[in-house]
Structure formats: C-alpha cells, structure tokens
Amino acid sequence: MDKWLNVxxxxxxxxxxxxxRYEVFxxxxxxxxxxxxxxAMTNEKWIMxxxxxxxxxxxxxxxxxLVRAYRLEKKLKTTNRIYLKREDxxxxxxxxxxxxxxxxxxxxxxxxxxxxxxxxxxxTGVAAALAAQLNGMHCQVFMVRSSYQVKKLRRTQMEVxxxxxxxxxxxxxxxxxxxxxxxxxNGSIANATSEVLEQxxxxxxxxxxxxxxxxxVLTYNTVIGLEVIQQLEKVKIHPDFVVGCVGGGxxxxxxxxxxxxxxxxxxxxxxxxxxxxxxxxxxxxxDFDYPDGEGKSNRLLMYSLGYDFKPPSMHASGLRYHxxxxxxxxxxxxxxxxxVAYDETLAMKSAIDFSRTEGIVASPESCYTIxxxxxxxxxxxxRNIIAMIxxxxxxxxxxxxxxx
Amino acid sequence: MDKWLNVxxxxxxxxxxxxxRYEVFxxxxxxxxxxxxxxAMTNEKWIMxxxxxxxxxxxxxxxxxLVRAYRLEKKLKTTNRIYLKREDxxxxxxxxxxxxxxxxxxxxxxxxxxxxxxxxxxxTGVAAALAAQLNGMHCQVFMVRSSYQVKKLRRTQMEVxxxxxxxxxxxxxxxxxxxxxxxxxNGSIANATSEVLEQxxxxxxxxxxxxxxxxxVLTYNTVIGLEVIQQLEKVKIHPDFVVGCVGGGxxxxxxxxxxxxxxxxxxxxxxxxxxxxxxxxxxxxxDFDYPDGEGKSNRLLMYSLGYDFKPPSMHASGLRYHxxxxxxxxxxxxxxxxxVAYDETLAMKSAIDFSRTEGIVASPESCYTIxxxxxxxxxxxxRNIIAMIxxxxxxxxxxxxxxx
Numbered sequence: 001m002d003k004w005l006n007v008x009x010x011x012x013x014x015x016x017x018x019x020x021r022y023e024v025f026x027x028x029x030x031x032x033x034x035x036x037x038x039x040a041m042t043n044e045k046w047i048m049x050x051x052x053x054x055x056x057x058x059x060x061x062x063x064x065x066l067v068r069a070y071r072l073e074k075k076l077k078t079t080n081r082i083y084l085k086r087e088d089x090x091x092x093x094x095x096x097x098x099x100x101x102x103x104x105x106x107x108x109x110x111x112x113x114x115x116x117x118x119x120x121x122x123x124t125g126v127a128a129a130l131a132a133q134l135n136g137m138h139c140q141v142f143m144v145r146s147s148y149q150v151k152k153l154r155r156t157q158m159e160v161x162x163x164x165x166x167x168x169x170x171x172x173x174x175x176x177x178x179x180x181x182x183x184x185x186n187g188s189i190a191n192a193t194s195e196v197l198e199q200x201x202x203x204x205x206x207x208x209x210x211x212x213x214x215x216x217v218l219t220y221n222t223v224i225g226l227e228v229i230q231q232l233e234k235v236k237i238h239p240d241f242v243v244g245c246v247g248g249g250x251x252x253x254x255x256x257x258x259x260x261x262x263x264x265x266x267x268x269x270x271x272x273x274x275x276x277x278x279x280x281x282x283x284x285x286x287d288f289d290y291p292d293g294e295g296k297s298n299r300l301l302m303y304s305l306g307y308d309f310k311p312p313s314m315h316a317s318g319l320r321y322h323x324x325x326x327x328x329x330x331x332x333x334x335x336x337x338x339x340v341a342y343d344e345t346l347a348m349k350s351a352i353d354f355s356r357t358e359g360i361v362a363s364p365e366s367c368y369t370i371x372x373x374x375x376x377x378x379x380x381x382x383r384n385i386i387a388m389i390x391x392x393x394x395x396x397x398x399x400x401x402x403x404x
Numbered sequence: 405m406d407k408w409l410n411v412x413x414x415x416x417x418x419x420x421x422x423x424x425r426y427e428v429f430x431x432x433x434x435x436x437x438x439x440x441x442x443x444a445m446t447n448e449k450w451i452m453x454x455x456x457x458x459x460x461x462x463x464x465x466x467x468x469x470l471v472r473a474y475r476l477e478k479k480l481k482t483t484n485r486i487y488l489k490r491e492d493x494x495x496x497x498x499x500x501x502x503x504x505x506x507x508x509x510x511x512x513x514x515x516x517x518x519x520x521x522x523x524x525x526x527x528t529g530v531a532a533a534l535a536a537q538l539n540g541m542h543c544q545v546f547m548v549r550s551s552y553q554v555k556k557l558r559r560t561q562m563e564v565x566x567x568x569x570x571x572x573x574x575x576x577x578x579x580x581x582x583x584x585x586x587x588x589x590n591g592s593i594a595n596a597t598s599e600v601l602e603q604x605x606x607x608x609x610x611x612x613x614x615x616x617x618x619x620x621v622l623t624y625n626t627v628i629g630l631e632v633i634q635q636l637e638k639v640k641i642h643p644d645f646v647v648g649c650v651g652g653g654x655x656x657x658x659x660x661x662x663x664x665x666x667x668x669x670x671x672x673x674x675x676x677x678x679x680x681x682x683x684x685x686x687x688x689x690x691d692f693d694y695p696d697g698e699g700k701s702n703r704l705l706m707y708s709l710g711y712d713f714k715p716p717s718m719h720a721s722g723l724r725y726h727x728x729x730x731x732x733x734x735x736x737x738x739x740x741x742x743x744v745a746y747d748e749t750l751a752m753k754s755a756i757d758f759s760r761t762e763g764i765v766a767s768p769e770s771c772y773t774i775x776x777x778x779x780x781x782x783x784x785x786x787r788n789i790i791a792m793i794x795x796x797x798x799x800x801x802x803x804x805x806x807x808x
Contacts, residue, residue: 091763396796
C-alpha cells in the first residue's frame with residue numbers, strides 16, 4: 001500500500017467542526033508526535049506512507065491474506081460467499097500493530113526516545129512494545145493491575161518485545177500512589193491513562209501510542225481496507241456485506257471506511273457488531289460526551305452510554321468501552337453503517353463452531369463478527385460477505401475454555 | 405503442491421533393507437490407515453496428493469510464506485541473505501498439521517471413525533485434533549499427565565478443536581490403571597503411547613496419527629521442502645545453507661530432504677540443530693536400537709543415545725527424544741547432513757533477540773535454529789541461508805519468561 005486514506009476527508013468540513021466543537025487539537029502536541037498530530041488535523045484525502053514504514057508493514061506480515069471460507073460456507077449450508085481478512089496472522093497477533101507502527105515511526109523520526117502507553121488486556125501494549133522496539137526506542141507499558149495478574153502471557157509477550165511492564169495503579173506516579181493509598185488495587189484503563197499522561201508530561205523525550213478512538217488511529221488502519229479493495233478487485237468480487245466488531249472502532253474504521261468510500265452504501269452494507277452488554281451504537285445516545293471515564297477531557301459528538309458507564313467484565317476486553325469513534329458514530333447516525341449487538345454466549349458458541357470448521361481460533365472480539373456472519377447467512381443468499389478477523393485467540397484460550 | 409516426495413526413494417534398496425532389517429511393516433496395519441501403511445512401504449519416488457487434501461492444506465494455511473529476514477541480517481551485520489520458512493503461520497500453530505491431515509484423511513477414507521493419539525506438550529495432539537475434526541472424526545488424545553496439568557492452554561486448544569483430552573496414565577486402560585496403582589503420576593510419552601495402542605487394539609474403528617519418526621510422516625511433510633524449492637526458484641536463489649531443528653526429525657526431514665534431492669550436497673550444506681542436553685546426532689551411536697523407551701518394539705538402524713536414555717526436562721519439549729529418524733540418521737551418517745548441538749540458554753537468548761528484531765516469537769524448538777543462523781553468520785559471508793521456523797511460541801511464552 002502506498003498511502004493511507006484520511007478518514008476525516010470522508011466527512012464534510014461543517015460536520016467535522018461540529019463533531020470536534022470542543023476539541024483542542026493543539027493540546028495533542030504534548031502527548032503525540034508532531035506528524036501524528038498533523039495527520040489528526042489535516043483534511044487531505046490521501047497521506048503518503050514513507051518507504052521505511054512500508055518495509056516495516058511488510059515485515060510484520062502485511063499484506064494480510066483475504067481468504068475464502070469454503071468450509072464455513074458448507075457448514076452453514078449457505079449460497080453466500082464468505083471472505084475473511086486475516087489480521088490474526090500479523091506477527092504480534094492482531095491488527096493493532098498497523099496503527100502502532102506509524103506512531104512509533106514518527107516519534108522516532110522526531111527524535112523521541114521512549115514510548116509510554118497504557119493497556120488493558122494487553123493487545124495495545126503488545127503492539128506498542130513491538131512498534132517501539134522496531135523503531136529503536138524504549139517502551140514502558142502501564143498495564144491495568146487486574147489484567148497484569150491474570151494475563152501473564154501477554155505481559156511476557158511485551159517483555160519479550162523489550163518493554164517494561166508496570167502494573168497500574170503504580171508507585172511510579174503521583175496519581176498511582178494516590179490510588180494505591182486509597183486501596184484501589186484493580187486499576188482501570190482510565191487510571192492507567194492518567195498515569196501515562198503524568199509520566200509523559202514529565203519527560204519530553206517520551207510520547208504516547210494511542211490504540212483506538214482517534215481519527216489518526218483509524219486513518220493508519222485504513223491499509224487494512226485498502227488492501228481488501230485491491231484483493232477484491234483482483235478476483236473481481238463486489239462486496240455485499242462488510243462485517244467487523246467495534247469496541248472503540250479503530251479496527252472497523254480502518255477496515256470498513258475505505259470500502260464505504262470506494263463502494264458507497266447503496267449496493268454494499270456495512271455491519272458492525274458490538275457486545276449486548278455494552279450496546280453503545282445500538283442503544284447509546286448520539287450527543288456530546290467525554291471520551292475518558294472521568295469527565296476530564298473535552299467532549300466529542302459520538303454514540304455513548306455515558307462517560308460514567310462502567311463496562312461489565314467480559315472476555316472480549318477489546319469491546320469494553322462506553323463510547324465509539326466520533327467518525328464511526330457519524331456514519332452510524334447517518335445510516336451508512338448498521339450496528340448490531342450480540343450476546344457473549346452466542347458469539348462464543350459460533351466461534352467454537354468456527355474453530356472446528358476453519359481451524360482458526362479467533363480473538364474474543366472477532367467471535368461477535370463470526371456470529372454476525374452466521375446470522376447474515378440465515379437471511380441472505382448468494383451474496384459476498386467480507387469479514388475481518390481482528391486477532392488470534394491463542395492467548396485467550398482460557399476464555400474459550402469457559403464456554404466448552 | 406501436487407505430490408509428496410517419498411523420502412524412502414532417496415535411499416537405495418539395500419540400505420533400506422539394512423535400516424529396517426528387524427521391522428515388520430505389516431504390523432502397522434493394526435494401528436495406521438491402509439493407505440498410510442502402503443506409503444510406509446513403497447519405494448516410488450512421488451506420491452500424488454488427492455484433490456481434497458490439497459484443499460485442506462490450503463485451508464490450514466499452506467503454502468506458508470518464505471520471507472527474507474532483512475532486519476535480522478542488519479542486526480547480525482552480515483552479508484548473508486537469510487530466508488525463513490514460516491510454518492508458525494499455520495492455523496494450528498506449527499508444521500505438525502502437514503502430516504496429521506493426510507493421516508486423518510486416509511483414515512476417514514477407509515471408514516475409520518476415531519483418532520486416538522498421544523501427546524507430550526501438545527503440538528502433536530493439537531494437530532491430530534484439528535486433522536480429525538476437519539475430516540469429520542472423533543479424536544481422543546492421551547496427554548502426558550505432567551503436561552496436562554501445566555500446558556493448560558494447549559489442552560484447551562485441543563478441546564476447542566473438539567478433541568477429548570485424557571491425562572495419561574489414565575483409568576481408561578489396563579496399562580494406565582497399572583501405572584496409577586504403582587503411584588506413577590507424571591506419565592511419559594512412552595506410557596501414553598502404550599495406552600493409545602491398547603485402546604486402538606480394542607476398537608477397530610480407531611487408528612493412530614503419528615507425529616514423528618516414521619518415514620511416512622517425513623514424506624507427508626515434504627510439501628514444506630517442495631514449497632521452498634518452488635519459492636527459491638521463483639526468485640532464482642540457490643540455497644547455500646539449509647537449517648532446521650531435530651527432535652525425532654520429522655520437520656527437518658520434510659524440509660531438508662526434498663532440497664537434498666533437488667540441490668545435492670556439494671554446493672548446499674544441511675545443518676540440523678539439536679539440544680546439547682540430548683545430543684543424539686552429535687554424540688549418539690549409529691546402530692540398531694529401540695525407537696520406544698522400553699525396548700518393546702523392533703530395533704531400527706539410527707542414531708540413538710540408548711532407548712533407556714531419559715531426556716532431561718527442557719523448554720523445547722519437541723526435541724526430547726533419545727533417537728532420530730532412521731532416514732535422517734542415514735544421511736547424517738553418510739555426511740550429507742551436519743548435526744550441531746547448542747545449549748538452551750544460548751538458543752533462548754538468540755531467540756529473544758530475534759523476537760525483538762523480526763517480531764516473531766518462535767517455538768522453543770526453533771530457538772535452536774535461530775541460534776544456528778547466528779553462528780553461521782559468524783563464519784560465512786555472502787551466502788543464502790534458508791531456515792525453518794517450525795511453530796509459533798505464543799503458548800510457550802512462559803518458557804521465554806524464564807530467560808528474560
């Protein structure tokens with residue numbers, strides 16, 4: 001791929017102004033590399049990918065394959081043709097490296113020496129650790145303490161990639177010490193983010209790698225969708241359904257928005273799946289709300305269950321977020337993208353059947369996508385369904401174990 | 405790939421007669437599918453791969469990529485060109501599915517209904533479980549009890565693929581009950597094999613999937629090496645070094661023997677790495693010995709440390725075997741293949757550096773291969789090094805943790 005599609009260019013200037021009415025993009029310079037912030041503000045349609053980044057993309061496993069799931073089709077007794085975009089084959093195990101690499105690259109280019117980032121179950125941290133390492137930088141990951149204790153293998157994966165992993169709340173920051181003194185031992189992604197921002201504020205050579213939500217994250221992830229367009233055109237396939245899962249929306253945005261731009265939404269339908277326990281897009285409110293969990297940052301126009309909504313514990317921790325990307329929300333609000341919500345048990349059941357049919361153990365988040373494919377096949381015939389497997393589930397096998 | 409290279413055809417008839425002087429191939433019919441046994445006995449050079457199997461190979465991820473490791477080259481400051489055969493990208497996580505699929509396929513074709521197999525750390529069991537599932541059969545895996553308790557995620561992976569996993573020694577067989585009554589709680593692969601054979605003897609609809617050692621396993625794995633030849637010819641590369649690791653020898657046999665047949669061993673060198681703690685090929689004796697651990701089966705002409713050698717506990721459990729494939733041993737004995745042995749600590753150190761350079765977390769067995777690449781680069785320049793990563797190390801991250 002030669003360039004990213006800037007997802008902001010898909011929305012007109014007035015709408016963008018409204019969505020970001022309260023946002024102060026200049027504040028981003030404190031925490032993100034200069035070029036990344038430039039990309040967060042530009043409305044240019046295409047952004048060139050530097051040659052070195054293209055090599056890095058190739059090295060981690062891009063272009064990922066788009067494969068036809070013949071056996072799944074047979075199992076579902078469907079006349080639909082199912083194609084899977086295999087982001088699970090990237091060397092870190094998920095799509096996350098796709099946006100982490102450019103962020104690390106631009107940080108290094110600017111002379112920064114250290115990535116400091118937060119992670120819940122670990123996929124964002126793993127990608128940040130590898131991206132930092134491949135760009136010759138140190139990496140410090142504040143990992144939500146409850147996950148730090150349970151998701152040991154993900155922690156080790158970050159350490160293998162050279163990162164220092166710190167359980168959050170930690171003794172390293174004043175906000176961490178304050179939380180610990182109040183007996184807060186589990187931590188949360190909001191707390192970990194606060195620790196990260198405090199650290200970066202004190203060390204000008206450091207910066208944050210964002211894992212979701214921001215437009216620039218979606219933009220960097222558009223290589224996924226742009227690859228799919230090339231792959232579909234090569235075999236002369238027109239997509240009828242484009243299916244993925246949504247937590248913050250960074251994988252689905254990167255996957256679906258280039259297709260939405262290319263194919264429109266007359267002949268092609270875009271279906272994003274969320275958890276029935278966190279029904280942001282299906283039952284949330286489209287209004288201004290805080291992207292953080294404490295009401296401290298600037299409000300964005302997006303679907304939200306309320307910034308004080310506490311997402312319940314669930315296996316697909318990547319879906320645990322109270323809101324969804326403002327741009328993705330915009331397209332849902334305007335009817336270009338259809339959200340659906342599914343129950344975890346149904347999703348995991350479909351995913352286990354899928355493992356037995358296609359041999360792929362998908363990440364818990366993608367289990368919702370797999371269930372959506374199953375549902376689509378009940379109601380449609382002779383269509384082309386293009387779905388994304390966002391990551392592999394090797395390190396989530398314990399979650400599978402609960403449903404066997 | 406259209407056909408397998410029968411590895412037996414690479415050795416002349418007199419030598420084969422000598423190697424298998426005490427073997428009674430007809431006994432195999434009790435435990436293996438008819439066509440598999442036919443393949444174990446034929447000397448025909450090529451065996452056609454049935455169309456359905458070709459589809460199954462494609463489905464699980466074959467052809468696997470051969471990628472150039474530019475960053476590793478740079479890190480090692482070498483003028484050598486390093487190519488990696490990525491067997492870690494197969495959907496079960498290792499090369500093992502390559503020989504498990506045809507065994508399951510031929511079993512199903514013959515009307516068999518159940519695979520019963522043994523596994524240590526689980527890679528063989530995972531491949532057998534998936535192969536059985538994809539061919540519509542039940543699968544029962546006797547897993548060495550000590551691994552059953554420690555390698556929980558591999559056990560879950562087998563269960564996700566639909567297998568029933570039983571800790572061995574078990575109450576299910578008389579040999580298991582006898583061992584348990586004597587207080588044997590850890591189990592061993594030899595004990596698990598005994599349980600499997602007892603079960604199969606009692607159920608004519610069942611059969612075993614072999615994971616290593618047998619010529620037919622190497623033959624089925626030759627798609628690996630045959631793919632590499634095609635991939636090298638496409639970019640007009642002549643291999644100078646072919647590098648892999650050896651436990652029983654099934655991955656290296658399938659990888660290296662087609663190249664040995666195609667390129668000879670004048671201009672190309674074949675290097676197989678083993679563990680310094682189990683130096684079968686470097687320090688063992690080339691003579692007749694028992695392939696099992698109890699001296700019950702027929703003796704084979706091969707390198708061995710003695711059938712009663714007890715392999716020490718180590719992270720690369722796939723290398724824990726007292727002997728090596730008779731055919732591989734033959735080529736080592738005749739100087740066509742060079743064995744080397746490395747210390748575990750050195751291998752793991754090279755592998756961690758490799759993860760940080762290429763982003764790939766390799767299986768513990770392949771860590772020895774990675775170390776061999778490093779060593780070759782110290783002594784050679786401007787050569788083409790072709791090495792195989794046999795599997796991914798996601799579920800072995802705990803082993804990595806010990807060396808961080």
